[in-house]
Amino acid sequence: MSEFDELLSSATEEVLENMFYTGAFGPGTEGDGPYYSAGVSFTGSRNGTLDVAAPESTATALAAAFLGETVESVPPEQVPTVIGELANVLCGVVLGRVEEGGHFVIAPPQVSRRELASLARNLALRQVFELEEGTLSVGLTIDVSGDAVSPDG
Amino acid sequence: MAFSVLIVDDCPAMQTVIRRILGISGFDLEACYFAADGSEALSMLRRHTVDLVISDVNMPKLDGEAMLRCLSEDEKLRKVPVVMVSSDGTRSRVDRLVGMGAKGYIVKPFQPAALRAELERVLEAANV
Amino acid sequence: MAQEVIVGVADCRVSNQPESSLITYALGSCIAVAIHDPVSQVGGMLHLMLPESSLDASKAEKNPYMFADTGIPLLFHQAYAYGAEKSRLVVCVAGGAQVISDAGIFNIGKRNCLAVRKLLWRAGVMIRSEAVGGSESRTVRLEVGSGKFMLRTAGRPENTSERRNDGVLCLNR
Numbered sequence: 408m409s410e411f412d413e414l415l416s417s418a419t420e421e422v423l424e425n426m427f428y429t430g431a432f433g434p435g436t437e438g439d440g441p442y443y444s445a446g447v448s449f450t451g452s453r454n455g456t457l458d459v460a461a462p463e464s465t466a467t468a469l470a471a472a473f474l475g476e477t478v479e480s481v482p483p484e485q486v487p488t489v490i491g492e493l494a495n496v497l498c499g500v501v502l503g504r505v506e507e508g509g510h511f512v513i514a515p516p517q518v519s520r521r522e523l524a525s526l527a528r529n530l531a532l533r534q535v536f537e538l539e540e541g542t543l544s545v546g547l548t549i550d551v552s553g554d555a556v557s558p559d560g
Numbered sequence: 561m562a563f564s565v566l567i568v569d570d571c572p573a574m575q576t577v578i579r580r581i582l583g584i585s586g587f588d589l590e591a592c593y594f595a596a597d598g599s600e601a602l603s604m605l606r607r608h609t610v611d612l613v614i615s616d617v618n619m620p621k622l623d624g625e626a627m628l629r630c631l632s633e634d635e636k637l638r639k640v641p642v643v644m645v646s647s648d649g650t651r652s653r654v655d656r657l658v659g660m661g662a663k664g665y666i667v668k669p670f671q672p673a674a675l676r677a678e679l680e681r682v683l684e685a686a687n688v
Numbered sequence: 689m690a691q692e693v694i695v696g697v698a699d700c701r702v703s704n705q706p707e708s709s710l711i712t713y714a715l716g717s718c719i720a721v722a723i724h725d726p727v728s729q730v731g732g733m734l735h736l737m738l739p740e741s742s743l744d745a746s747k748a749e750k751n752p753y754m755f756a757d758t759g760i761p762l763l764f765h766q767a768y769a770y771g772a773e774k775s776r777l778v779v780c781v782a783g784g785a786q787v788i789s790d791a792g793i794f795n796i797g798k799r800n801c802l803a804v805r806k807l808l809w810r811a812g813v814m815i816r817s818e819a820v821g822g823s824e825s826r827t828v829r830l831e832v833g834s835g836k837f838m839l840r841t842a843g844r845p846e847n848t849s850e851r852r853n854d855g856v857l858c859l860n861r
Contacts, residue, residue, distance in 0.1 A: 421669060422668075422669045424669075424798075424802060425669035425670065425671055426668065426669040426670070426671075428802050428803075428805045428806035428809060429802060429806075430795065430798050430799060430802050432795055470573070472806055472809075473573065473577065474573060474576055474577065474580075475577075475580060475809045475810045475812070476810070477810070485572070485573050485576070488571060488572050488573040489573045491571065492571045492573055492574055495571070495618070495647060496647045496668045496669055497647075498647065499618075499646065499647020499648050499649075499668065500647055500649075500668075500669070502648070503647075503648060503649050503650050507650055507651065508650060508651065508652050509650065509652075510650075510652065510653070511648065512618070513618045513647075513648075515570060515618075515620055539799070580812070581814075583812070584812045584813065584814055585814060586775060671805075671815075672809065672814055672815075673814055673815055673816065676814060
C-alpha cells in the first residue's frame with residue numbers, strides 16, 4: 408500500500424468509527440445503485456478533491472448511526488446532508504495528515520444521487536470499503552504541480 | 561444555572577448532533593439557537609442573549625474565523641465564549657483561532673463525551 | 689464486609705447493596721458495560737459477547753445478555769427497577785480487544801465496541817469512560833456504593849478506568 412493509500416484508509420476508519428459507529432472491514436465491491444455521492448474540493452497549500460459514495464441503503468444506515476436514529480426513523484432529507492458531512496470531515500482529516508501546518512479551505516460538499524456507472528472514477532486514488540451496512544467508496548486527487556495527478560507522482 | 565447556546569454550522573445534521581449532545585449531557589439549557597453561517601450568527605447574537613457559541617470553521621458567506629474576528633471587535637460580544645468545532649486539527653489553525661479569542665477547540669471526528677468535556681471546561685472557565 | 693458479585697460471560701447483575709462490588713473477569717473481545725446511579729446507589733454490569741442478536745435469534749431468546757442489542761436494554765431496565773434514573777447514570781465500557789481466538793468471527797472486539805457505542809448514542813446515553821481495544825484481556829470491578837470503576841489489564845495492578853476525552857476510539861490497529 409502506498410503512503411497515500413494507508414493515509415486514506417486510516418482516516419476513513421477513524422471518521423467512521425468515531426462519528427458513524429461503523430467499522431470498515433476490508434476492501435469491498437460496489438453493487439448496483441442508486442448511490443449518494445458527495446464531493447468536496449479544497450484549495451490552499453494543495454488543491455484537489457475528495458469524493459465519497461455509498462449505496463442508498465448504506466447512506467441511510469450511516470445517517471441513522473450519525474444522528475442516533477434507527478434506519479426507519481431517520482428523516483430522508485437528512486441522508487444527503489450526512490453524506491456531505493462525512494466527505495467534509497474526512498477531507499479535513501486527510502488534509503491535516505497530508506501536510507501538518509498546511510492551510511486549506513474546504514468548499515461546501517456537493518451531494519448528488521446517481522447510478523453506479525456515473526460515479527466519479529477519474530480520481531487518482533480510490534478505495535472501496537466493506538462496511539456492515541454495505542460499501543463506501545472514497546476517492547482522492549491532490550494537485551502536486553498545478554495539474555491533477557496521482558498522489559504517487 | 562440555565563444558559564443559552566448558539567450552534568453555528570452550515571450542516572443541519574451536525575447542528576442536530578451537537579444539539580443532541582447538549583441534551584444528553586445534562587446541561588441546563590434555557591435556549592438553543594441555530595445559525596448556518598457566521599453572518600447569521602452575528603445577527604442572532606445581536607438579537608438574543610447567548611452565553612456560549614459552538615461554531616464550525618469552514619462555512620460559506622462568513623466562516624468561523626471571520627466571525628471570531630468580528631466578535632473580538634465588538635465590546636459586548638467579545639465576552640461570549642466560543643468553542644470551535646472543525647475537521648481541521650492542524651496546529652497552525654488551532655493556534656490561530658485560539659489566538660483570535662476562541663476559548664475551546666474540538667476536532668472532528670469526535671465522540672459525544674469529548675465535546676461534553678470541552679464544553680464543561682469552557683463553561684467552568686467562563687463562570688457560566 | 690465487601691461482597692463480590694461475579695458477572696459471568698453473557699451475564700448481567702444489578703445491585704443496590706452499597707457494600708457490594710460487581711466484577712467480571714477476562715474480557716477479551718467481550719465488552720463489559722457498567723452503569724451506576726450515584727443518587728440511588730444502584731449499580732449494574734453486563735458482560736456481552738456479540739454485537740447483534742440477529743446473528744443467532746434462538747441463542748438470543750435463551751440468553752439475551754449474550755448480545756449488545758438485547759442485553760443493554762435489559763441492563764438499564766433492571767437498574768430502573770431498583771430506582772436508578774437514566775439521566776443520572778454514569779456509564780463505563782471496557783473490553784473489545786482483538787484476541788487470537790477471534791479467528792472465525794473477524795474483528796469481533798471492534799464490532800462489539802462499535803455496537804455498544806451506537807446503541808448508547810441512539811438511547812441518548814453518554815459514555816463517561818472507556819478502556820477498549822488493544823490486545824490484552826481486562827478484568828473490571830464496579831463498587832456499588834462509590835460508583836468507582838476499577839480496571840485491571842493483564843500484568844498490571846488495578847487502576848481506576850482511564851477517561852478518554854480526545855475523541856479517538858482506543859482501538860489499536
